[in-house]
Amino acid sequence: MNMMVTRRALLGGLALGGGAALLPQAAWAWKADSTALYPATSAFIRGFVDRRELAGTLAAIGKGQAEASFFGAGVQSLSDGVPVGPDTLWRLYSMTKPVTGIAAMLLIEDGRMKLDQPIADFLPAFANMKVQNTPDGSITDVRPAKGPITVRQLLTHTAGLGYNIIQKGPIKKAYDDAGIVGGRASRLPIPGLAPVTPAPSLAAMADRLAALPLVYEPGTKWSYSISLDLLGRVIEVASGQSFDAFLKARLFDPLGMASTGFSVAAKDVARFTSNYAAFGGALIPFDPATSSIYLDQPPYPFGGGGLVSSARDYDRFLAMLLGEGETNGVRVMKTETARLAMSNLIDHSVDRKGSFIDGQGFGAGGRVSLPTSPGGEGIFGWAGAAGTIGFVHRGLGYRVGGYTQIMPPETVSFQGKFGETVFQDVMR
Structure with missing residues (x-):
């Protein structure tokens, strides 16, 4: 199997061609009004499955602290035909970085x-x-x-x-x-x-x-x-504390993120995705869910790219950010700490030319938009090497997650165009 995954495939960048013969084309909405609320996004994520470019796609969009809309298309793995859903498990890769960043901010808040x-x-x-x-x-x-x-x-x-x-x-x-x-x-x-x-x-x-x-x-x-x-x-x-224990105690347990961790338990394999790459016009699973490396405990918890999570869980994390430290009546950090974490923490003198954040800022593990950035001021978040993306737009009051599993992510436009497609819906 002559699959090539480049270094860039493992980056948390901004964004496979070919087809797979039996890709399902059905789409669903967890909320009945999702397609009407977000028509451009719904058509966008469904298109990748219809064109047989991705096995499964999912969007999670929430306004303020209201319940999120989850809608998607396709399946977790081509081999099992199980539709993606809010509790499907995805490899987050570099979407782990903002979680680690927020954990550090908690210790800054604690004075440690x-x-x-x-x-x-x-x-x-x-x-x-x-x-x-x-x-x-x-x-x-x-x-x-x-x-x-x-x-x-x-x-x-x-x-x-x-x-x-x-x-x-x-x-x-x-x-x-x-x-x-x-x-x-x-x-x-x-x-x-x-x-x-x-x-x-x-x-x-x-x-x-x-x-x-x-x-x-x-x-x-x-x-x-x-x-x-x-x-x-x-x-x-x-x-x-161990790093993973700290995350669990201070973030995952308080936020109800029971499906988030650095490995996948045997009982959860049935809702875990396979990770794909393109080869010869087909989608090839190079990390199948049933034999994934994520079924083993990692040698150490990778704070830059090791988490697996569901869209529902990560939406809880984003809701906490959008709520400036609080969601669903649970406060995990002070308002001023959350604001600092999502602010630009780098000086203008820092060389950013030609980088992922050229012309933008960076906060606690995630990109921060500036007044001159596309989409305007108030965006905080990051993306993952297998095609996921998650962010909050504090100016518009939205939290947004996009999910698929493909490496390298930039060979389709799912990750790269997802955010601007959501903006088409929320700004209309």
Whole structure:
């Protein structure tokens, strides 16, 4: 099976061709009025299934704190024909990052760490970092970093760290050799991606990362990185709990997100999706639900790309953000903390040219729109490597989620065009 999944396939970017002979074309609406409320979005997500480009698609749109509308088309897996629904489980990949970012903000609210505190206060191995003289060049031609890595920089991808799905040359090899990875894709070997054995724990990953040089000076450049995964380790030390236990106690349990975690239990496989890629005009499952790598516990909880969740669960997280820390009578963070988390936390001096956030801002693990951004001010969220996307638009008062499973996501326009299609409906 000559499937190619590029590095870009694993990014939380903004956005397969071919067909599968038996793709179902039926669509459904969990609320009877969803198609009338969101006609452009309904037609948009259904079209990918009708054209046999995706196995299943789903949209979740909520206004204010009102119950969300869930509507979708197609199936969880071509092999079982089970329709997608609000409780279908999806690989979120980088939609995990805002969850990790909000977890860190809870500790800032608790006074256990500060936004501009050096992470060396929690992880002493990061006290005297070196920086590559040539980004992605030699890992021995280095200089001392001019300043410390801070919590803010981990939240905003400005710490100067690399990513094995971004970097090239010796630093990428060093990351791979050290098992410094941000997620899982399949049990199968995937051409284009080097086989990597992840570090055995968050603590080990952090220690190995500290021994390698930074790619850029801290605080100078926006560079998509392993920083949210490292932040998971900072959260462990600052909270005194394992990272996954902290998420469960402070976010998932209070919000009723019982279907969200870093693996899929045997009892939930029947509602888990398969992940697909395009090959020879067909959809090929390279991570089938019934034998998925997500059925195993991960070596460590990937704060940058490890969560599996349902649209219903993630909508609860988005509703909390839109409610500035509160939803359904449950407050998980102060209003001022939520506002800070969704604000632009990077300075104008940070180089963003040519990046995913060129001309935009970044908050606690998610992109922040500016007054000059498409869609206007007030958007906070991020997207995932298997085609998902989730955000709130605080200006318009909406929370939005789009779900499918395809890698790389940018080979169809589902992820890239989903947001603007929703705006067509809510602005009409």
